[in-house]
Amino acid sequence: MKAEGMRDRIEEKLGGKKNLFIGYITGGDPTLNHTEEIVYAMEKGGADLVEIGIPYSDPLADGPTIQRAAGRALKEGFSMKKLFDSVVRIRRNTDLPLVFLVYYNTIHTYGVDQFAVRCKEVGIDALIVPDLPLEESKDFPQDIIPLIPLVALNSQERIEDILRDRSGFVYCISSFGVTGSRSSISDKTRELVERVKSHTDLPVAVGFGISTREMVEEVHEYADAAIVGSSIVKVVEEEMGDPERVEAFVRELTGRG
Numbered sequence: 001m002k003a004e005g006m007r008d009r010i011e012e013k014l015g016g017k018k019n020l021f022i023g024y025i026t027g028g029d030p031t032l033n034h035t036e037e038i039v040y041a042m043e044k045g046g047a048d049l050v051e052i053g054i055p056y057s058d059p060l061a062d063g064p065t066i067q068r069a070a071g072r073a074l075k076e077g078f079s080m081k082k083l084f085d086s087v088v089r090i091r092r093n094t095d096l097p098l099v100f101l102v103y104y105n106t107i108h109t110y111g112v113d114q115f116a117v118r119c120k121e122v123g124i125d126a127l128i129v130p131d132l133p134l135e136e137s138k139d140f141p142q143d144i145i146p147l148i149p150l151v152a153l154n155s156q157e158r159i160e161d162i163l164r165d166r167s168g169f170v171y172c173i174s175s176f177g178v179t180g181s182r183s184s185i186s187d188k189t190r191e192l193v194e195r196v197k198s199h200t201d202l203p204v205a206v207g208f209g210i211s212t213r214e215m216v217e218e219v220h221e222y223a224d225a226a227i228v229g230s231s232i233v234k235v236v237e238e239e240m241g242d243p244e245r246v247e248a249f250v251r252e253l254t255g256r257g
Contacts, residue, residue: 009097009125010168013048014203019220021254022205024051024101024229025236026066028073032086034241041243042232043096045250048225049169051128054083054102060131065230068237080110084122091123099148099168101128116144126168134162151196153188159199169203169225170196174210185215190222213253228253 014020023042027035035052042050053062055070055078062070087098100119107115107129119127128148132140137147142165149166151159152173163170174189189206196204206219207227219226232249239245 008167009095010049010099013097014169014225017048017203018224020048020203020205020225021046021216021250022049022051022207022225022227023047023232023250023253024053024207024227026053026055026069026073026233027083027086027100028055028076028078029069029233029236030072030241031076032078032082034236034243035083036086036090037243038236038241038246039090039096039098040094041247042250043094045247046254046256047096047250049097049099051099051101051227051229052083052087053229054080054100054106056103056106058105059103063230065233065237069233072237080106080115084118087122087124097125098123099126099128100124101130104129104132113141113144116141119145128171134158151192153186153192156192156195159195163196163200163202166200166202169205170200171227172196172204172206172223174206174208185209185218189219193223213255216253216255 025035025038029035039050053066055073057074059067059070124145126146126148128150130150140147146167148168148171149162150171150173151162155162172189172192174185193204193206203224205225205227206223207229210216210219210226210228211231216226216228232246235246235249
């Protein structure tokens with residue numbers, strides 16, 4: 001379901017293409033000025049889409065690396081208003097698709113309709129809301145901004161319902177538990193992606209635990225896109241937000257340039 005009047009940057013960038021790369025960063029880590037520069041750096045490194053995580057004090061799906069990033073951002077005075085202002089500035093310089101990964105309490109506190117409208121106004125292309133149940137997501141104003149569907153290894157029986165009237169791309173979660181780098185990808189992930197592809201023509205992306213170029217290449221054997229989060233956030237942490245180091249790491253992951 002595409003938001004009325006919204007330019008579909010995701011479809012333009014991802015539609016019908018293979019070997020795509022989606023990178024994740026935490027908004028405001030270590031500062032919002034860094035966030036802007038890191039988005040540009042990731043695009044230069046070959047990212048096709050960037051997820052910007054909204055810092056939250058109780059991130060149920062996030063591992064320790066992203067939890068620390070959220071803590072740094074909150075300590076620096078993060079606010080949604082400041083991040084929205086940053087996205088306005090980013091949109092002056094790039095058409096790279098941008099997606100917020102945000103916990104529902106943040107949306108609820110802001111005001112659901114107000115949050116959706118503001119996202120559309122500043123140029124956010126979709127939302128990933130990991131703690132919003134399927135039944136409640138049906139009441140979300142997707143006519144304003146779409147929700148990216150999440151499919152986990154234990155939700156295969158509900159794939160058809162999860163994908164009904166959705167747009168953007170499908171986020172397949174490759175492991176149980178929280179985010180974080182892992183040494184391998186579950187053998188069941190390929191089967192999950194194949195089942196998803198039998199129900200939709202949307203690009204299918206795999207995330208959770210992907211941390212190396214070899215793992216990205218493995219995902220590309222059966223999915224359209226690989227999503228890397230914690231290992232990028234780790235570079236931001238270790239290199240104090242240096243955009244050049246982030247660009248180099250993303251370039252290593254994408255194999256571009």
